[in-house]
Amino acid sequence: MLPRRTSRARGRDVRQLHGLKWSFLSRHPNFARPGLARYADHPNPRLRHAALSDPDGGPDLVLRLAADPAVSTWAVRDPRLPAGELLRRLALPAGALAAAANPALPPAVMHRLLDLAGVAAGPPR
Numbered sequence: 001m002l003p004r005r006t007s008r009a010r011g012r013d014v015r016q017l018h019g020l021k022w023s024f025l026s027r028h029p030n031f032a033r034p035g036l037a038r039y040a041d042h043p044n045p046r047l048r049h050a051a052l053s054d055p056d057g058g059p060d061l062v063l064r065l066a067a068d069p070a071v072s073t074w075a076v077r078d079p080r081l082p083a084g085e086l087l088r089r090l091a092l093p094a095g096a097l098a099a100a101a102n103p104a105l106p107p108a109v110m111h112r113l114l115d116l117a118g119v120a121a122g123p124p125r
Helices: 007-018 045-051 059-066 072-077 083-090 096-100 107-116
Strands: none
Touching: 045 059, 059 072, 059 083, 072 096, 083 096
């Protein structure tokens, strides 16, 4: 006879068996993203991170989660982060790496970062 297990343990086993991890689900085209913003204040940091995937979550959501140490790295990389906050984070040692990875960073700022890093300009196209 098999030992009795909790439903939580069974669910974990099923997720592992089927590969249903956040890294898989977050990239799956059928994964429902609208409504995830409701988890922005959840005690579980994985669910707060999932809240950033809500397409209806605006800059206020991203700004609020940027102040959360458990998910700030992902929030600061989100292109919905207000420009002023993005530039402020770029100047902070603790937030500069994530801010530099934000695709909404203005091109002039990107070029300045490359200049500061000593990256030479490539040949003209």
